[in-house]
Amino acid sequence: MSLVGVNAQTIVVQSGSLNLCPGQSVTLKADNTITPTPTYQWLSSSNNGTTWDTIPTATNQTYTTSTAMLYAVLVNSTQYTYVTVTSNPKPDVGFTFSPTNQCSNVPVNFSNTTTVPSTYTWNFGDVNSTSNNTATATNPSHIFIGTTGNATQNFSVKLVATSNVGCKDSITKTVTTKQLPHIKLGGSNESIYNGSTFFRDCSMGGSASLTFINQSNSNSTNTNYKIVWGDGSPDYTSTNFPTPINHSFPLGTTTVLYIISNSNCTDTATYYAFIGSNPAVGFVNPGNSTICTNSSLTFPISNVASNSLGTTYTVTFNDGSAPVTFSHPPPSDVSHLFTTTSCGTNSGTYNNSFSATITASNPCLTSTASVVPIYVSQKPNASFSITPKDTICKNSNITFTNTSGNNSYVNAPNCSDGKVVWEITPATGWTINNGNLGNTYSSADPNFWVSGTASISINFNTVGTYSVKFKAGNPVCGMDSSIKVICVNPTPTASFSLSNTSGCSPLVVTANGST
Template sequence: IVETNLGCTDTAAQTITIHPSPVVDFSINGNCLVERTVLNDLTTIAGTSSIDSIHWQFGDNTFGIDSIENHIYNNTGSYSIQLFAQSDQGCADSLVQTVFVNPNPIADFSITDTCVFQSINLNNNSNIALGTITNNEWDFGDNTTSALFEPGHTFNQAGNYNVRLVAISDSACTDTSTLNITIHPQPVADFTFTSSCFNASFFDASNISSGNINDYAWDFGDIGTASIQNPNHVYTANGNYTVSLQITSGFGCVHDTSKSIAIFNNFTADFVLSNSQICSGDCIQFSDSSTAHTGGTYTWAFSDGQTSNLKNPLVCFQNSDEIPLGIDVQYKVETHSGCVDSITYTNYIQVYPRPTAYFTYTPEDPSISNPYLVFQNQSTNAGSFTWNFGDNETSAVVSPSHVYPEIAKEYSVVLTAYDQSANCHDTYQTTISIADEILFFIPNAFSPNSGNINNTFQPEFTSGVDIYNFRMQLYNRWGEIVFETQDPNIGWDGQYQNQFVAEAAYVWKIDFTETMSDKKHTYSGYVTVVR
């Protein structure tokens, strides 16, 4: 409607369309550095109009046109994000929102390989440039998790595990770090043992699934220890002992176990001997009679200072005194299986002084003409005596006399001297020779052809003449041999050339060898023929 100043009016009519403008809106999801910031276009428009185009300005001199933008900011700080929208009718609208891009935390931790069943050594070194880390999410790779800052954790199986840490800041920014850890197997300690008396032998029965067992630490329960794999140990007393074994693998994984062992020594040392009462200089056979065993070391000690390491020694004892000597015996046995025992006897052996037998006799050179001997007993430490004169005659007299037969012969004389107890004796033996003598009778006259009396000249030889080396000759006054014989049993009947000789004195000469030696003798004289 138009009206002039004069009051004139006119009217014209047209129809126009008013199109709606877009209502710009968008959402922001994520505001962490170098992570996607998701911008979601939420612009709307009324009626039948539609959004023809959009345009993003991200505030970092970068742009976008998609309804959903995933934008990554490379620097922290505040950014103005503007969204422009235009409808199909050319209507436009825009919206600016501010976003603060926060720094991400740096997830960092250290962890060391360890053993199964042992708590891991874990250090959380995570940090953030701005803000704080409010959450830690751990995944140990064995279906277990934790939200603690530095959690303790024990693996129940050996193997390799990826341990992951997610660090979350107060702005919900995250970072992830993953490390591999090796969980080493734990050795399993075990052992067996045998014992005999005080000796025990231990045998390692430990095992490990992989790797080696490097160290052994034994405690035998009696302050004794060892560090070898299969030790032996000698206990000093009966009793029950708790033995423990701790083993360490090559990586250092440790396990220990303990067992009880009963030690009982039922070994008894003992011996027998061949005699407990001997004479000085005699020997005794000692024989081990200990509880049955397979060998060992044997220690004998005697109070006279003698020792032996034989199992069954033969030991000789001396006594130079005049009274019996008592000997103490100590015997100790240590078997190869560790059994130990000893036994001591006081004055177990009596060593009697041994007498010394000795004698002399007179005359020193007895003969068949004087076979009477007197013996002088010079024995010492003796109380009784027995004499054997060698001719089936004996005596118990201290210093006897004895008459031998009047024949040349050697006799073995033995004196046995006994001590006061008659347990010890000594003998002295010597050979006595009754010497032969040259004994003969030669008549100085005879009467041939006068009957049966004195009618033959024949010397009588009693002893000392060797009849096999004999010669007798008779001579007349002219030096003629009137008779000769080599048989002492044949005499001269007074005949010469089958006629009786005249009364006269005749010379006789006798040659012979004595029976005591090869010495030759010559005798001569006169014999008178009487009618």
């Protein structure tokens, strides 16, 4: 059977997908609302639509199949547009890994051998690795956390591969690692600072002694303990660590390594010793902190000489710029360019102001100093747009619109919009449709201006060239201006003459046009 006159109505997928994976089926539906109920006959083609075969008993509005072919349906003997059902393979999933049977702190590298282009989801069966327990990379690497001890442990690693048409398959393999000893060092005045563990003496008495204690819970299988003090002194090494020990450190921060071994593996933890005190810091007000945009201020940094190494300084301006961080010793001052107005920003009790803050921090404590208020007004940058264009015909309208913003300025504690004035030269040959020009009263000081509107509409009724000057200003940052030229042309007058206006057919007529 061959089919002609295919109807534009369609077959839809009621369930499943036209892209079949092994073991799947799809239910097709003739999409119509014909009443009374029409007759249906489903057809299939295995030769790309060259011929069609009737499917016996397939006489309902829907048809379910698990075979890849072309399918069509006759509804009241009218064929709907056919659909193509394709068969797709599952990915042939596989992977290898190395090394194996190593200590848990040795990364295991996975090599994906899956065929069929796919996306991947790995589960390493290592719940103690939290968010690192899964991955989507093609060839990931994983450090197994597991549990501590002195034996081996097994992890069930599962890889799921999904092809670009949604066909899935998976494989699970076992990875064996050797357990690490449990490692934890306790010590004097322990705290967490910037995500790291510190032991501290904050009395600022020069060098100081700190006490350390072994807090490992795998002592029965631990075979060796080692502390690398990080200050050049000999390491502490022992086959047991039953009682607290003391060690003296210089001012500042020292990196301390704690190393524990069992019969199979060795693990290392990093700690820090800090000798110092809470830091001091000052931020000096430079004065003249009422400025315009694109102006800089320089802030001297003071009272930091007694701070110890390991102190960090963070300078923050609440104008949207990124913080700046320094290590001890910091520079003598910090300069900052203010590019936006402070209008709309509140700093503590100061409305419409910015602040500058320096924070000095170390493992002992944090200190801050601020400069506030900093008032930043908008420096005018006059600009305007022309609609529809700058060359027009007589008696046409042009709209001029301020595009330079409000030019707001701070009159503490308030903010006000700047002023705009329009000037058109010559002063005749045009009329105002909408808006008003404002007036400078021949003054360059915006304090004395009467502001015009942000947009004006002008009708130019006389041929000529006009200069439009736009002035924007505020009392703090002065004024700026922009000039554009408008060309007004005569309205064209169309006329033409004919060489002949009457005669016998065929009549040759020549037309001559002019404006």
